[in-house]
Every structure is written in structure tokens, then in C-alpha cells.
Amino acid sequence: MSLIVLFVLVGTPLLLTLIALSLARRRIVTGDEWKRVRLMLAAAVVTGGVVAWLLQGTLDLGRGAMLAPAILGVSLVAGVGLGETVVRPRRPAGPRTASLETRQVTEYLPRGVTTVVVATAALHLAALTLTTATASADDMGRAGRQVAAQCGGTGSVASPYPGSFYSGPLTALLVVMGLATLAALMAVVRRPRGFAPDEVGDDVLRRASTTRVLAAAGAALAASHAGIAFFAGTALLRMDCQRPWMAPVGWALLASVPVALLVLGWLLGLIVTPGALPAERAQQPVETR
Template sequence: MLVSILALPLALVAFGVALARRHVVTVGVNEHAEVVRIADRTRGWRLVGLALGLVGGGLLLVLGQRVDALGRLTALAPAAVGAGVLLGTVVGELAARPSAGVRRTAVVETRTVRSVLPRGRATLLALATVALGGVLAAGTAWGSPDDLGRAGRALSERCTLLVDGVATQVAGSRGPWPGSFYALPLAASSGVLALLTVLALRAVVRRPRPDPHGLGLDSVLRRWSAGTVLTAALFAVLGTLGPVASLMVAPLADLDCGTPAQAVGRWVVTVLGPLALVGAAAALGALLVTPRVRVDDLPRPLPGDAAPVGAPRR
């Protein structure tokens, strides 16, 4: 809960940055009406999905402790937000079909997911997913049962150390530790998110083309939608990675019998935790301010009309 509170200022800053860099395409009041209608429909459903995801994630954060005091439900809050956006995208793409009518022209093309993916965001999502998988795998491998026998919820150690020249047996257990007790539900939720991400991207690609005159704008909208899908998945991954990595720092730092691998892991999670939280806040800001198409109601100037600076338009 404390990690979530600390991330709120970062989310506000990210929201301001995303608002300042928001992509907006302006079209005339009578231009690309079909594409504009589809854009409004898909964006509306994505925002509905985001709202539902935020409500679900908030409920898991606030009420999850009452159902499961050990925090397994609370840990699923970022995944709930991402799943809401992905489901909203799927519904929006399926609902935003071109209007029925006679078509005089057609475009022969092969649309693929790769053609609409933002490469930078896809690479970042892949790296974040690998990092989350590595952290969960390390937590599972180093985890041990706690005092009540719950597997993977503690970090135990046992060794012999020389203290003032005397061999001393050292044994102890520290927790909570993100071992299999937490890793298995998180891995299952990550699998569901991966499936929803693939479904959302396929829905974006397979949505039928509108009026051929608006193909350029329609392609831009598809790239925006694909980018939002990746951002939602990225928020879910980073929002999970940040708390999990932060939870591992203190137990690893307190080890007296730590292995070299655990020493390296301590420094890795110390860096990963804050970076993931900042990235998750930035992704949330981007989700709150999605690109849009703006319709300009003012008539376009004709040749010979006065320009805003007083020079005639040619």
C-alpha cells in the first residue's frame, strides 16, 4: 500500500507530461467522417475499460487485504487495470465496424500485427516481461516455507560462520518473500494478460477498413490503438515488477549467509524496483491521456481569403 501511495506523485507528473505530448490529429468537419466515428467509438470503449480497470484495481488494493491478508489479491491490482484496458480495446474494435453500404473501391492488402506495433514500446515491454519473469523465478528458487508451512513465503538461511574465532551456526528466516506463494498467482495473471494482449492486437489489425479515402488516417488510428494495448500491458508488468522487486530488497540485505548470486540479485532488485515504479507511473499517465482525432468545426479558408497574419491565401 505504501508503494502505491509513493507512486501517486509520479503518476501525476507522468499525466502532465503525457498531456503536454498528447497526439492530436485535426480534420475538417466534413472530412473522414467514417474514420472519425470509428476513432470515437474505439477510444470511448478504451476509456470505459480503463475506468473499470481502475475501479477493479482500487478495490483489490483497498479490500483485497480483507479477503486475503497475505496480499495475493492486492498484488493483482496492476493486472486488473491492464486487463480492463485490453478488454475495452477488444470490445471497441469489434463494435467499431464501418457503416453498411455500397463500396465502389477496395484495397488489396495484407495487414499484420508487426506493421502496427510501435517498435520502441514493444521492445520495452519485452524487456520488462523478461525482468519480471527473472525476478519471480529467483524468488521461487530462493523461497522456502514460512513458520506456518506456506511454501515460498520466506527467505531462509543456514550456515556456519566464524565469530571471534569460534564456529557459530547461523540460521534464520525472513519474510514476506515473493516466492511461489505469490509467484504462481502473478504468473497466472501474466498469462491471462498475454492472451488478452494478443487478442487486442489481432482485433486492431482485423477491423475492416473504412472509406478508402481515409486509409492514411485509419492506419494512424491502428498504430495508436496498438500503442495503447502495449502501454496497458507495460503498466501491468511494471506495476507488478516494482512492488515485487522492492519486497525482495530488505530480506536479501539482511542475509548473513548470502550467496554471490543473492548478492548480485540484491543490487539488481534495488535498481529495478524504483525504475519499474517510475515506468508504471509514466504508463498510467499515457493511458489517462490517449491520442484523439479532433474535428475542426470552422470552415477551411478558400484561396484569396485573408490569412490570420493578413496575407492572402494562395
């Protein structure tokens, strides 16, 4: 198991970085830039899927299944970030222009996507906080693996339940994903000008890139929440003995699953859409420092 975990933490981003560097080695022209970005995205999905499959077969007691959406999401964020920052910006030598204006990440974040991603993150954090606080140790003494209730002389338990046994490593993955997202957004905003002929077109390209990076993070959060909410909701509802809050919370968690899946589909659509380039584009690439 230690080798698999090491591959997730070190091998996956290293492999994706090498792929991105290999795609960015040759001269890029307008016609094939988006093709290389799509190749980077496909490589990230395949890599994340393989790692998630390996972990699912290695981590016991359902931890692999619960971590799989987050693992695939982290790989997706890394792939989109590398595609938008390493694959895109390389340009042939030529005339350069520079701007003294300081660009801020917040200026390029799309309002609608940002709102949805922040809401998804808040919902996911609330669900993880609830399940971590209400979980208990199982019969083998493993903390945070099941949920239990006592009704008079009878009791009931259900597992797997996403307490600290699952939420601990999941939270660590989500923190790594958040840091990777922030780094990618900053790199996109500060990168040299691409094929845009002016500052207005340059802003269009940057906004398209920040949209895809942010959408990748949101898709990872939505997929992770759908899995957590499903396991937690079904565990709460199948208990014979329930505390008063368990049934309504269980139904609310299950109701959030299709919502998360709809958000996931919408954000994935934003990732795979190339986005509109400036209407009047320069015939030759222009590069900034």
C-alpha cells in the same frame, strides 16, 4: 475466497464486456468516439481497483497485496482492448471499401514501445524465476513463502518473499493478460476502417490503437515488477545472515523499482493520450468489412 476468485476470472471480463457493448450501442461520430474510449478506460480502472481491494482483504499472508498490481493491470488491458476493438469500430451503414492486403500484427507494433515492453517482461520473468527458485517453505510448511540462509550455527529467514506461494497465481494472471493482449492486437489489426479517408490514415489509427493496447500490457508488467522487486529486495537485505549473492541481488532488485515506475508512468501517458488523427479526414465515416 472462492467467490472472489470466480469474480476475478469470470465476472471482471464479463462486466467490462457489458460496459463496452453498452457504450458501442449508439451511433458513434468523430467528436465523441474518444470520449467513449476514455469512459471504457475509466470503468476498467475502477473495476480493477475494486477487485484488487477485495482480494487484498480476502487473500491472507500478503498474497492480495502482491497480486493487486497484476489484477489492476489485467483489468486495464481488458478495458483498453475492449475500448479499441468493441467501442471504436461500430459505424453507420454506408459506402464500404475492402482491401485484399493481409495485415499482420507486427506491421503495426511501435518499435520503441515494443522494445520497452519486451525488456520489462524479460526483467519481470527473470525476477520471478529467481525468487521462485530461491524461496523455501515457512514454519507452517507453506512452500515458496520465505527466503532462508544458514551461516554456520546461525540462520536467518525473511518473508513475505515472492516464491511459488505468490509467483504461481501471479504467473497465471500474467498468462491470461498476455493472451488478452494478443487477442486485442489481432482484433485491432483486423477491424473495419474507422474515420480515416484512405489506407494511410487507416494505418495511423490502427497504429495508435496497437500502441495503447501494448502500453496497457507493459504498464501491468511494470507495476507488477515494481511490487515483486520491492518485496524481494527488502526481504533479502533485511536478513541478518546472508548468502554471498543476496545483498547484490537485493540492491539490484530495489534499483529496478524506480525504473519500473518510470516506465509505468510513460506507458500510462501513452494510454490516456488520444493520438493524432489523419490530417485530412473524411467528413463522413467510412466502413470496411
